[in-house]
Amino acid sequence: xxxxxxxxxxxxxxxxxxxxxxxxxxxxxxxxxxxxxxxxxxxxxxxxxxxxxxxxxxxxxxxxxxxxxxxxxxxxxxxxxxxxxxxxxxxxxxxxxxxxxxxxxxxxxxxxxxxxxxxxxxxxxxxxxxxxxxxxxxxxxxxxxxxxxxxxxxxxxxxxxxxxxxxxxxxxxxxxxxxxxxxxxxxxxxxxxxxxxxxxxxxxxxxxxxxxxxxxxxxxxxxxxxxxxxxxxxxxxxx
Amino acid sequence: xxxxxxxxxxxxxxxxxxxxxxxxxxxxxxxxxxxxxxxxxxxxxxxxxxxxxxxxxxxxxxxxxxxxxxxxxxxxxxxxxxxxxxxxxxxxxxxxxxxxxxxxxxxxxxxxxxxxxxxxxxxxxxxxxxxxxxxxxxxxxxxxxxxxxxxxxxxxxxxxxxxxxxxxxxxxxxxxxxxxxxxxxxxxxxxxxxxxxxxxxxxxxxxxxxxxxxxxxxxxxxxxxxxxxxxxxxxxxxxxxxxxxxxxxxxxxxxxxxxxxxxxxxxxxxxxxxxxxxxxxxxxxxxxxxxxxxxxxxxxxxxxxxxxxxxxxxxxxxxxxxxxxxxxxxxxxxxxxxxxxxxxxxxxxxxxxxxxxxxxxxxxxxxxxxxxxxxxxxxxxxxxxxxxxxxxxxxxxxxxxxxxxxxxxxxxxxxxxxxxxxxxxxxxxxxxxxxxxxxxxxxxxxxxxx
Numbered sequence: 001x002x003x004x005x006x007x008x009x010x011x012x013x014x015x016x017x018x019x020x021x022x023x024x025x026x027x028x029x030x031x032x033x034x035x036x037x038x039x040x041x042x043x044x045x046x047x048x049x050x051x052x053x054x055x056x057x058x059x060x061x062x063x064x065x066x067x068x069x070x071x072x073x074x075x076x077x078x079x080x081x082x083x084x085x086x087x088x089x090x091x092x093x094x095x096x097x098x099x100x101x102x103x104x105x106x107x108x109x110x111x112x113x114x115x116x117x118x119x120x121x122x123x124x125x126x127x128x129x130x131x132x133x134x135x136x137x138x139x140x141x142x143x144x145x146x147x148x149x150x151x152x153x154x155x156x157x158x159x160x161x162x163x164x165x166x167x168x169x170x171x172x173x174x175x176x177x178x179x180x181x182x183x184x185x186x187x188x189x190x191x192x193x194x195x196x197x198x199x200x201x202x203x204x205x206x207x208x209x210x211x212x213x214x215x216x217x218x219x220x221x222x223x224x225x226x227x228x229x230x231x232x233x234x235x236x237x238x239x
Numbered sequence: 240x241x242x243x244x245x246x247x248x249x250x251x252x253x254x255x256x257x258x259x260x261x262x263x264x265x266x267x268x269x270x271x272x273x274x275x276x277x278x279x280x281x282x283x284x285x286x287x288x289x290x291x292x293x294x295x296x297x298x299x300x301x302x303x304x305x306x307x308x309x310x311x312x313x314x315x316x317x318x319x320x321x322x323x324x325x326x327x328x329x330x331x332x333x334x335x336x337x338x339x340x341x342x343x344x345x346x347x348x349x350x351x352x353x354x355x356x357x358x359x360x361x362x363x364x365x366x367x368x369x370x371x372x373x374x375x376x377x378x379x380x381x382x383x384x385x386x387x388x389x390x391x392x393x394x395x396x397x398x399x400x401x402x403x404x405x406x407x408x409x410x411x412x413x414x415x416x417x418x419x420x421x422x423x424x425x426x427x428x429x430x431x432x433x434x435x436x437x438x439x440x441x442x443x444x445x446x447x448x449x450x451x452x453x454x455x456x457x458x459x460x461x462x463x464x465x466x467x468x469x470x471x472x473x474x475x476x477x478x479x480x481x482x483x484x485x486x487x488x489x490x491x492x493x494x495x496x497x498x499x500x501x502x503x504x505x506x507x508x509x510x511x512x513x514x515x516x517x518x519x520x521x522x523x524x525x526x527x528x529x530x531x532x533x534x535x536x537x538x539x540x541x542x543x544x545x546x547x548x549x550x551x552x553x554x555x556x557x558x559x560x561x562x563x564x565x566x567x568x569x570x571x572x573x574x575x576x577x578x579x580x581x582x583x584x585x586x587x588x589x590x591x592x593x594x595x596x597x598x599x600x601x602x603x604x605x606x607x608x609x610x611x612x613x614x615x616x617x618x619x620x621x622x623x624x625x626x627x628x629x630x631x632x633x634x635x636x637x638x639x640x641x642x643x644x645x646x647x648x649x650x651x652x653x654x655x656x657x658x659x660x661x662x663x664x665x666x667x668x669x670x671x672x673x674x675x676x677x678x679x680x681x682x683x684x685x686x687x688x689x
Contacts, residue, residue, distance in 0.1 A: 046516075046688070049516075049519075049520045049523075050519070050520075050523045051516055051519055051520060051688065052688040053688060066523060067523040067524070069523070072520065072521060072522070072523060073520075073521050076520075078520055080513070080516045080517075080520070081513035081516055082512075082513065083512065083513075084512065084513040084514055084516045084517040085512050085513075085514060085517070086251070086508050086511050086512045086514045087511060087512050088251065088252050088253070088508075088511075089247075089250045089251065090250065093246065093250040094250075096246055097243045097244075097246040097247050097250070098243070098517060098521060100240075100242040100243035100246055101240055101243035101518070101521035101522055102521050126512060127512070141517060
């Protein structure tokens with residue numbers, strides 16, 4: 001199930017967050033959405049889910065806009081703002097209401113808790129979680145619907161090295177199952193061993209839509225990181 | 240979506256506290272009001288009486304020229320009474336600004352009559368017959384009432400209720416003051432031997448402040464057959480079923496706040512920890528999310544409040560009986576009690592919906608709570624200080640109008656005077672407020688980014 005983005009544009013006052021973004025995110029591979037802070041990555045992902053209204057342009061997921069999907073959570077699993085859970089609510093209750101809202105079988109709640117390794121702390125309130133645990137809870141929510149499309153905004157944030165390795169394996173496994181996996185990050189190095197394909201954003205514009213190897217080759221450098229810096233050098237606002 | 244919102248509400252610690260406090264206020268205040276101090280006298284009997292003795296049979300006729308509308312239950316009219324002392328048996332025919340002409344006696348009987356300016360009481364033995372006339376020529380009977388045999392006092396009376404009328408706790412008070420009424424063509428005829436045909440009040444007439452803690456400082460004025468009488472107080476039996484049902488809902492005024500807070504909490508919880516992102520990703524049609532929230536919050540508050548009110552009613556009744564509240568004169572049918580209990584629950588549920596709608600529109604839970612609390616509680620404090628017209632307008636059209644659903648009897652409007660005409664109209668006004676808040680909330684929710 002591909003994601004087709006066409007002419008997507010969003011402006012906040014005088015700031016252009018996303019400027020005429022057109023691309024296709026293909027199934028069966030991990031696509032990295034990279035760019036410096038403020039490049040428009042989160043805004044783009046929010047527009048994919050209809051949480052932020054684009055000023056122009058469309059996003060189709062498997063040919064349908066998100067808001068028209070019959071079963072949104074069965075189609076797209078998303079990690080946006082960490083756990084996105086009320087701090088006073090227990091982790092398991094958070095997943096339970098999501099399951100109700102998405103018409104997802106109840107047994108999936110315990111399955112995804114097991115998968116992200118939170119079974120032991122499932123009855124703790126989300127507010128007591130460390131950054132890494134909250135991140136895992138958010139990933140559990142994204143996996144809940146067993147969706148063919150996964151959108152993960154900065155999934156590596158707050159994870160320890162073991163967690164980083166775990167999520168790499170997880171993402172590669174999900175892509176190998178034929179799912180569409182889109183992962184955003186502001187650190188190229190995080191994606192270097194994970195992503196097959198890259199969308200590079202800078203100041204809301206699409207700077208590159210290319211495979212990892214092609215990017216290195218085009219920049220004439222030896223590492224992906226250097227190629228990335230060369231590409232985004234002019235698009236960094238805060239330095 | 241409803242199942243999801245229901246689960247969210249159940250797992251929100253603050254929401255459970257709100258329900259607990261709301262139920263506690265309803266039950267606790269009902270118990271506090273119905274226990275404690277021993278029973279007050281079973282009547283209020285305080286008015287200005289310009290009277291003369293009546294040895295046997297006789298007829299008193301008077302025309303009411305003007306009456307100050309200080310209260311819907313201000314009274315001006317004619318009366319026979321066993322003596323000018325509080326509590327003595329009486330029969331009174333009077334006009335009221337808000338409730339037409341009434342014949343009342345014994346603190347129990349209350350008969351409505353046709354509206355007219357000419358009032359007449361005819362005493363024959365142990366019975367008094369009342370009649371009214373529009374022109375002083377043709378007389379329409381109103382009813383009759385028993386009085387004791389023997390000498391009585393007969394005359395004109397005026398009164399206007401202050402804080403003495405009403406059930407234990409009402410959300411607002413209106414400023415009250417003495418009422419002045421003017422009469423003319425006052426005639427007393429006594430067919431008994433030696434009886435005189437009396438003219439206007441003069442020699443042989445006396446003025447008494449019946450039941451007054453302090454004598455009136457205003458003198459009655461008689462000029463050219465016209466008499467102006469000024470009085471304040473009330474004539475009312477107190478032990479009635481109206482207050483017994485009402486006592487089950489005395490906690491409403493305090494329960495309103497947790498109900499509002501719960502409504503706003505249901506929304507503001509979405510903006511903690513970014514829950515809204517998950518919510519609107521799971522259900523992109525935001526109107527359905529708001530509808531589910533309204534349904535869940537409304538029915539939860541309604542259910543909790545209905546159970547608490549019913550418990551308060553059942554617990555308060557034996558306590559009240561122990562305090563000496565006797566069987567009702569103004570019988571409150573069980574249907575009225577049911578309307579009060581369910582109506583109170585509906586008022587609280589609608590206030591929760593107003594909180595939800597307002598919080599959605601403002602996207603600030605605290606602002607919505609502050610605004611609504613001000614709309615609900617400020618009038619309660621300020622009403623006695625505001626110009627009567629402003630206070631009346633706000634009580635009739637503001638969200639508080641919904642409390643009219645708690646009215647048991649027509650006479651039960653002691654403190655919150657300017658209620659809408661019928662209980663259901665009041666509830667409808669509150670419904671409109673809640674609907675407006677929800678529509679405003681929906682408009683914001685649809686337009687804004689999550």
